[in-house]
Amino acid sequence: MTTTAPSGFQTGFAIHPDLVVEAAGAEDVRSAVADAAARGLPVHVHATGHGQPGAIEGGVLISTRRMDSVEIDPVRRTARIGAGVTWGQVIEAAVPYGLAPLNGSSPSVGAVSYTLGGGLPILAREFGYAADHVHALDVVTADGALRRVAPAVEPDLFWALRGGGHRLGVVTAMEIGLVGAERLYGGSIAFHGDGTAAEVAGRYLEWTRTVPDTLTSSLAAIRYPDLPQLPEPLRGRYVVSVRVAYTGSAAEGERLVAPLRAIGPAVADSLREMTYADSHTIHSDPPFPHAYYGDSVVLDGLDGDLAARVLELTGPKAPMMTVVQLNHLGGALAARPAVDNAVPYREAGFLLRLLSPLDGTDVASVRALYAEVAGLLAPGALGRSLGFSFGGGDRTEGFHDARTQKRLAGLVSRHDPASLFGGSYGISPGGR
Template identity: 50%
Template sequence: MTRVSEITTLAGQVRGPVFQPGQDGYAEEVAGFQTGVPSSPAVVVGATEADDVAAAVRYAAAHGLPVVVQSTGHGLVTGADGGVLVSTRRMTAVEIDPASSTARAEAGVHWGAVIAAAAEHGLAPLSGSAPDVGVVGYTLGGGFSLLGRKYGRAAEQVRALDVVTADGELRHVTAETEPDLFGALLGGRDNFGIVTALEFGLVPVTTLYGGGLYFGPDQLGDVLRGWRDWAATAPDEVTTSVAMVPMPDLPMVPEPLRGKHIAQIRVAYLGDAAAGERLVEPLRAIGPRLIDSLAEMPFTESGSIASEPPHPHAYRGDNTTTGELTDPMIDTILELAGPDAPVETVLLVDLLGGGYTRWNDAARFTVRALSIVDDETADEVRAAHRKLFTALRPWSTGKLLTFVYGEHDPHEQAPAVFGETGLRELAGLKAKYDPANTFRLSHNILPR
């Protein structure tokens, strides 16, 4: 059977569309939020249901091809050249069960849809800073939310996963029925299958006190040190970060920030406005602000806290977790990711601790770097990021899978992301569930 007839057979087995290079709709289906990592799969299946995903995986396995999922939101495909790409953006069903405070979301759902549906019942998910991020990919990466210091990672709220494994079978997986696979999916992301739906818990949150304090370029060091000192005694009810951002000189940027390398302290506090005002007094005392947007808000507006850009673009990023944020670390950050750095860099420091200690009690902060790239600057950006994180290595306690963006070599980051012990355990499970390494295109775990 020729490849053309094989693909015709595949198309007859799925309800969604099937694309090949050069066909109308192929480029749109392949395009993702991360435009800096080109992808040229041999076949794209636009899945509309779990059975479509299963057919695509069986096709890939039968022909010895790698298969990867292009979920939705900010989902990253680390190169699918010559393989099978499964697009799940058409799978958008959301169900809320207020009696059990749970939600079920298919693989193409954005957090914004869950936030809106849950709010009708006085509930909220452990969503992140951007409502246009996909539910499944975010959660499989751990899920570091705006409520995380109170409730922990989103992965801890997962009750069940519907997943297509490498044998092309659809499984309903829980911690009780298949504990090994359940843990591997939540720890190893898309190395073990394509998750077609998630069931997860919601929390009783309707409002929060939050927003941002924006400071000018001459205050960057004071902001980092002041925020660190304040964070040392911050209650678990507050999730917070500080970002240094080179703002473009463009009309859509608020005038006080336009063209400036600013620092933004981000706050999401589970308390009323009066308590919130008292909580942030030391932050306001750091100095004059360019903008102060802190206020009580419905959780449905929580995406306004970070106001991250919703448009696809090319970027590269990396991160490290640390147990402390010392003055020498801050000096290093300012030198290598501040206004005088060799490349423009968005630098974020997140406070962990609180509910996150159930996952990792050694990590107190994450330090993240992200830069816009093009064909001419990609190598320069990668070198600058490598220099930054090499300098921070003495304080490093690990790395988060969620915040590794744009690496072309999917094997390079795996040891740092999973750790030596974790990688050995996951490699054993990989040999059990995917011995042919069909799912090998994203921070791959090799079968042991």
């Protein structure tokens, strides 16, 4: 045990716990939770720190980064992963067997926490949420007990932990299903956004109505800073890009993306056939720690005029740099898994994500801009995404529909009446 907090990917919010436990295994976690409960101290969890929802002051911080074992069963197509494992580690272990996990865009994100929040994979429309592919979990609950949770054992906890976040305990290990995906067709195509962002967004939205459920895509808009380390075509430019992931043939992939290429001259075009090990290059998320704030809006649908207004608010004239990402949902995401879980809003058509670097920008200004965007989208908004709230830990509304939240709140009352893992039901005080 130590009082020195571990460094994480998110650098924008302070971490000042009373005590840090560097857990090497489930027994360390169990002991730390029991000790915190006896002292009346709140418990926070930290793996890689990507999804840290805000500052951490006081309490016990359990770091799971040393719990990084990965065991692949190629016959059952499953992986047993420790609480500190990153998606990159799971991909590396699964690829030799021609298998892949339902990971997100960044290989350095903690796999367990990502999945507890639902998890939107790069192959989401074909296979659904990462939480839909969980077979079992090991979790330490507020009473200090280590429980094996599966469909036939602790079914209520099994429902809640898959999409309900960290609020019911500390997951020490998880067994997940893998899919056969040795290669895919994917990448991104980018366009200069100045004066054309609205057209690109409108054409993209039209295109999403024509693609099969086996194709997953997103649109991103970003005003790049004028920095010498950036490629010249991007330096200081406003760029709108479309990212694609498709497990069909390269020839069919080329046919499907032809309407995107017809939008106009591309600044960059990396669409190609690739191994699954290279799938992180589709989004090329920043690999280095930095300070940021992020939030999201889950939408039942979106038209081109509304998308254009969002890009106008968040584009080059915005008061701060804001990365906009619009994920096309539907497909397998709309289907309930064989064993139901707490992932909400399956009827949604799109997920709008906003993220702003905090270097030189205060949180209040970012929140003001995001509130303006949210107000614009309110008529079609269903809620917010639990997995994409970075820095707004004091705002827990909208993460689940009313029925799901009521059931989750009842389970919290039963399993954590003293609020060891947080206050009212919502995002936990720990993160990825």
